[in-house]
Amino acid sequence: MFSERERERYKRQMMLFGDEGQVQLKKAHIFVAGAGGLGSPVAIYLAAAGIGTLTLVDRDVVERSNLNRQILHYDRDTGRKKTESAEEKLCAINPDIRIRTIDTTIEEKNAADLVGKADGIVDAMDNYPARYLLNTVALRKKIPLFHGAICGFYGQATTIVPGQTACLACIFPKAPPEEVLPVVGVTPGIIGMVQATEVLKYLLKSGELLTNRLFIWDGMQAHAEEISMERNPRCTACGPLCEIQGDET
């Protein structure tokens, strides 16, 4: 299952979860929606940890104003497709995994196909309409959605397990207005690490997931807290009144 090179690469973490855990990571396929502020640290750490297949989707070109936080992209990548820049870095970090990148916009018509047979979705988007689409796809496919969002020194994260936990629309039934938000790179770094840790725990089936709990981080106060969440029986995305059909594909 593992080459000598892989055994050496993963030696220190296999002390934590053994061959068996590493096999679970290698067999997994995680979909990372967005290769920006959150997507960068999430993808880097999931690649380094040895997630067997990572799919990254982004439609944008690297701009210099992205570089304070989108650490997959370097100054020399300005003007280049984010997917291309991300693929190059992730393959260099870990050549023993499969990196798939798709340069497109996530929309209602293509979201389910893009996610394909992935085992989980990382929400690294920057807007709620796209997040609600991912939420619906996660519910239909019965796969987890690892949510994260940031603004300035503030961030939030939660893990959604369809059928068991509040979904994104239970927690945030209405989207806030869209605006250009201030942000410094350390915040998506912290929230991205919470999301990546959740992915690993989910795949390893160990620890307590951040389910029905909204993790809230205030970097200025160096203070984290959590708020309990529960399913909304009237939820328009996962409530009994809506018709989510299991995805057969």
Place this chain on the structure above:
Amino acid sequence: MKVKVRFFARFRELLGTELIAEVAEETTLPDLIKQVAQKNIEGHNAIFDERGHFREYVILMRNARRIDLADAEKNIVDDGDDIAVFPPVAGG
């Protein structure tokens, strides 16, 4: 009667992290938050619309339980209540 009100993210920047409010008996949840938010008009307007209703994306928690915005008026605050008010954070 004393009630704790905590703000998060943008609301925190405008209104402060945590306040202990002295309120009269029979104060409703919206009235409590209006009272506390009065000190900063920008903070008030971030939470309430022109008609004085909660903006639709505002999230309200009372003693760690979610309060539906539609039911906020029916909530009469009690001594020692812990109220949290926050907006969804959107960036990525």
